[in-house]
Amino acid sequence: MNTVLWVIVPYLSIVVFVGGLIWRHRYDKFGWTTRSSQLYESAVLRWGSPLFHFGVLLVLIGHVVGLLVPKSWTEAVGISEHSYHLMAVFLGTVAGMCTLIGMAILIARRRLVGPVFAATTRNDKAMYVVLGSVIVLGLLATVRANALGDGYDYRETVSPWFRSLFYLSPDPEVMAEVPLGFQLHVLAAFVLFAFWPFTRLVHAFSAPVGYLTRPYVVYRSRDPHPGLRAPRPGWDTIPSSGRRTAAR
Amino acid sequence: MRVMAQMAMVMNLDKCIGCHTCSVTCKQAWTNRSGVEYVWFNNVETRPGQGYPRTYQDQATWQGGWVRTRRGRLKPRSGGRIKRLLSIFANPKLPSIRDYYEPWTYEYEHLLTAPAGEHTPVARPRSLISGRDMTITWSANWDDSLAGGNETAAGDPILARVSERVRQEYAKAFMFFLPRICEHCLNPSCAAACPSGAIYKRAEDGIVLVDQDRCRGWRMCVTGCPYKKIYFNHRTGKAEKCTFCFPRVEIGIPTVCSETCVGRLRYIGLMLYDADAVARAAAVENETDLYEAQRSVFLDPHDPAVVAEAQRSGIPEDWIAAAQRSPIWDLIMRYEVALPLHPEYRTMPMVWYIPPLSPVVDVLRDTGHDAEDAGNLFGAVDALRIPVEYLAQLFTAGDTAPVTAVLRRLAAMRAYQRRINLGEPPDESIAASVGMTGEQIQDMYRLLAIAKYDERYVIPAAHAETAQGLEELATGCSLDYEGGPGMGGTGPFGESSGRYAPIAVENFRALADRQRGETFVDPADPSRARINLLNWDGKGRPAGLFPPRPPSPRRPEESPGNPPKESPGSPEEKASGSPEEKQ
Numbered sequence: 001m002n003t004v005l006w007v008i009v010p011y012l013s014i015v016v017f018v019g020g021l022i023w024r025h026r027y028d029k030f031g032w033t034t035r036s037s038q039l040y041e042s043a044v045l046r047w048g049s050p051l052f053h054f055g056v057l058l059v060l061i062g063h064v065v066g067l068l069v070p071k072s073w074t075e076a077v078g079i080s081e082h083s084y085h086l087m088a089v090f091l092g093t094v095a096g097m098c099t100l101i102g103m104a105i106l107i108a109r110r111r112l113v114g115p116v117f118a119a120t121t122r123n124d125k126a127m128y129v130v131l132g133s134v135i136v137l138g139l140l141a142t143v144r145a146n147a148l149g150d151g152y153d154y155r156e157t158v159s160p161w162f163r164s165l166f167y168l169s170p171d172p173e174v175m176a177e178v179p180l181g182f183q184l185h186v187l188a189a190f191v192l193f194a195f196w197p198f199t200r201l202v203h204a205f206s207a208p209v210g211y212l213t214r215p216y217v218v219y220r221s222r223d224p225h226p227g228l229r230a231p232r233p234g235w236d237t238i239p240s241s242g243r244r245t246a247a248r
Numbered sequence: 249m250r251v252m253a254q255m256a257m258v259m260n261l262d263k264c265i266g267c268h269t270c271s272v273t274c275k276q277a278w279t280n281r282s283g284v285e286y287v288w289f290n291n292v293e294t295r296p297g298q299g300y301p302r303t304y305q306d307q308a309t310w311q312g313g314w315v316r317t318r319r320g321r322l323k324p325r326s327g328g329r330i331k332r333l334l335s336i337f338a339n340p341k342l343p344s345i346r347d348y349y350e351p352w353t354y355e356y357e358h359l360l361t362a363p364a365g366e367h368t369p370v371a372r373p374r375s376l377i378s379g380r381d382m383t384i385t386w387s388a389n390w391d392d393s394l395a396g397g398n399e400t401a402a403g404d405p406i407l408a409r410v411s412e413r414v415r416q417e418y419a420k421a422f423m424f425f426l427p428r429i430c431e432h433c434l435n436p437s438c439a440a441a442c443p444s445g446a447i448y449k450r451a452e453d454g455i456v457l458v459d460q461d462r463c464r465g466w467r468m469c470v471t472g473c474p475y476k477k478i479y480f481n482h483r484t485g486k487a488e489k490c491t492f493c494f495p496r497v498e499i500g501i502p503t504v505c506s507e508t509c510v511g512r513l514r515y516i517g518l519m520l521y522d523a524d525a526v527a528r529a530a531a532v533e534n535e536t537d538l539y540e541a542q543r544s545v546f547l548d549p550h551d552p553a554v555v556a557e558a559q560r561s562g563i564p565e566d567w568i569a570a571a572q573r574s575p576i577w578d579l580i581m582r583y584e585v586a587l588p589l590h591p592e593y594r595t596m597p598m599v600w601y602i603p604p605l606s607p608v609v610d611v612l613r614d615t616g617h618d619a620e621d622a623g624n625l626f627g628a629v630d631a632l633r634i635p636v637e638y639l640a641q642l643f644t645a646g647d648t649a650p651v652t653a654v655l656r657r658l659a660a661m662r663a664y665q666r667r668i669n670l671g672e673p674p675d676e677s678i679a680a681s682v683g684m685t686g687e688q689i690q691d692m693y694r695l696l697a698i699a700k701y702d703e704r705y706v707i708p709a710a711h712a713e714t715a716q717g718l719e720e721l722a723t724g725c726s727l728d729y730e731g732g733p734g735m736g737g738t739g740p741f742g743e744s745s746g747r748y749a750p751i752a753v754e755n756f757r758a759l760a761d762r763q764r765g766e767t768f769v770d771p772a773d774p775s776r777a778r779i780n781l782l783n784w785d786g787k788g789r790p791a792g793l794f795p796p797r798p799p800s801p802r803r804p805e806e807s808p809g810n811p812p813k814e815s816p817g818s819p820e821e822k823a824s825g826s827p828e829e830k831q
Contacts, residue, residue, distance in 0.1 A: 033465035211445070216324075
């Protein structure tokens with residue numbers, strides 16, 4: 001059972017996640033978009049969307065640090081477990097609450113504003129359930145561990161196990177000892193990863209960081225083939241003396 | 249010097265009657281789909297009026313175009329790269345659907361299903377956005393021809409910039425129509441605002457396009473474009489814009505809006521320009537210098553040095569030849585009658601306008617003056633400050649001098665040609681008074697009044713030496729339609745996800761052959777000949793215009809009102825053109 005939950009499910013999820021993203025990028029570049037609903041409704045979105053997105057970005061940074069950076073490293077630079085924990089719980093709760101409130105605003109808007117609800121697909125609704133449960137389970141686990149007990153050091157258990165997935169020598173036994181709240185959060189997250197490539201969440205992978213460095217106006221040459229269909233093998237165009245491709 | 253070619257357009261506003269044929273045919277060709285119901289790549293606005301979307305020219309609100317920084321460089325008015333990225337989760341300056349209009353359909357079903365009753369059933373309007381019943385309060389041309397009077401015209405951001413006196417008198421004074429498409433700017437601020445880099449300017453012909461595969465729906469381009477000619481498809485979540493009908497232009501035929509323009513007021517041609525000079529010209533300090541700055545960027549295609557440089561840049565010979573014959577060059581540079589729309593946005597727009605003289609003429613005529621007399625016209629152009637000030641706000645960032653100069657040239661042409669029409673000797677002093685010769689005036693008159701199709705549209709075909717006709721062969725799947733088993737239409741990830749249904753790049757010659765062809769579609773059935781009535785000059789009877797007559801001896805006496813009976817005539821009879829000999 002432990003092997004299924006903490007080895008097979010994660011690997012399956014990662015394979016579906018990576019493979020799904022590659023497949024979607026090849027098959028459905030056109031569908032790869034934020035599918036923004038701002039045209040319908042802007043006033044509520046202006047609060048909910050930045051709250052959610054900036055919150056979730058902070059949460060992401062927290063997870064990267066907490067899961068990928070070994071405890072020995074942070075201690076080596078002189079951050080004690082206690083101060084790390086305080087910082088993580090404080091920042092994590094703030095970011096988590098931002099995310100949760102933002103998401104609540106966005107979901108309420110999606111349900112209550114007619115045009116936005118009309119533009120919501122079944123896929124979107126399923127995605128909200130999965131994404132929402134991951135966020136809620138994560139927040140619950142953190143808050144409970146810190147409110148009831150004196151915190152839970154996931155960096156002793158969850159983090160090494162998570163890293164071991166990437167060394168290809170996963171150790172399911174550590175995860176079996178982890179509190180149920182964290183277990184559920186991790187499992188829900190892997191379900192979300194498996195679902196990710198097939199939802200609108202793919203837009204996270206087109207974060208336009210290249211904008212910061214590219215020139216303002218982009219020039220491009222005409223596609224070498226007429227129309228929008230890629231030429232079929234054997235029907236490739238005859239190169240016309242490389243005309244204009246160098247002109248910039 | 250880096251020579252590039254730009255496909256450009258000039259519209260002669262004097263000829264626009266506001267019939268909206270361009271808008272309608274454009275919509276049929278490009279935006280007749282769900283998600284873009286409110287999208288008009290081409291629209292015709294009444295001036296004064298609020299425009300589409302409402303008050304789009306008010307850049308203090310909508311933040312389109314560029315601003316010059318204190319250091320003399322340009323940055324998008326809505327903010328630089330970092331500010332754009334920080335506001336990516338909710339674009340604060342995006343027009344809402346209410347600034348356009350809420351598209352609707354009618355509940356036609358009700359007409360058929362309503363139970364019998366006292367009153368005639370009506371088809372109520374139903375929103376295409378929310379699917380609910382709605383009240384129609386605004387639309388794409390709600391203020392057409394000054395409908396709504398001062399109430400709507402008062403919302404005109406241009407009118408707000410001219411004086412109070414003008415504002416009150418304006419609606420009485422005159423009105424004209426302004427057809428608008430994407431400006432395909434030399435310095436496009438939509439492309440600059442696109443975080444994904446999906447909007448690009450084509451290196452060959454300067455057409456600005458959105459790569460639908462790279463657009464991620466960040467919506468920044470809508471804000472970036474000061475003309476609000478980028479629209480957000482609310483079903484696919486992608487930006488869409490006027491394409492300058494590139495599949496047509498690439499094979500040498502004009503855009504749909506030009507092709508179908510009833511007034512024949514549009515001109516299409518190439519302009520060569522120095523791409524290295526664009527950034528400097530767009531950043532000149534005074535907004536009123538931008539018109540001249542943009543003219544200084546254009547390169548004379550008759551200049552041998554320019555031609556040599558163009559060849560070195562890889563511009564094909566036939567493109568250089570087309571640039572030399574370009575009506576756009578003549579209207580902008582030789583006759584100096586075309587002006588850019590809102591140069592103060594600093595995007596270097598490439599759809600230019602010949603401002604309308606007709607309002608001035610109308611006022612003159614209404615006051616009982618001779619509206620063709622040069623002296624009267626010149627006086628009126630100078631005296632009628634209202635139209636000139638307004639036009640200057642549209643075309644020259646408020647500088648009235650270029651507008652006055654253009655109107656005087658148009659007035660001179662009018663007076664000069666009137667004398668010729670009346671058989672009087674041409675008066676060279678009229679031409680000289682606007683700095684032209686009589687010959688130039690005649691040439692300009694020819695281009696503005698009687699230029700034929702291939703003089704108005706000088707469009708060299710793109711160089712894709714390839715079998716384009718193959719596109720139209722049946723290489724697609726015949727089951728690939730909306731809802732069909734070929735999985736066309738809606739994909740699994742929302743509207744139109746999955747692969748494209750390709751736009752057929754029509755082979756111009758194949759199309760022309762088919763249109764002019766008088767061969768039978770089905771040789772076995774002569775009643776199914778293909779006749780294109782648009783190509784019929786009214787003379788004679790092309791074979792196949794009427795079903796074949798029965799081979800009866802009384803045929804010559806048959807009256808025209810008596811339709812011949814159905815009969816399977818032989819193809820040979822048809823081919824011999826027997827009906828024609830009686831005409």
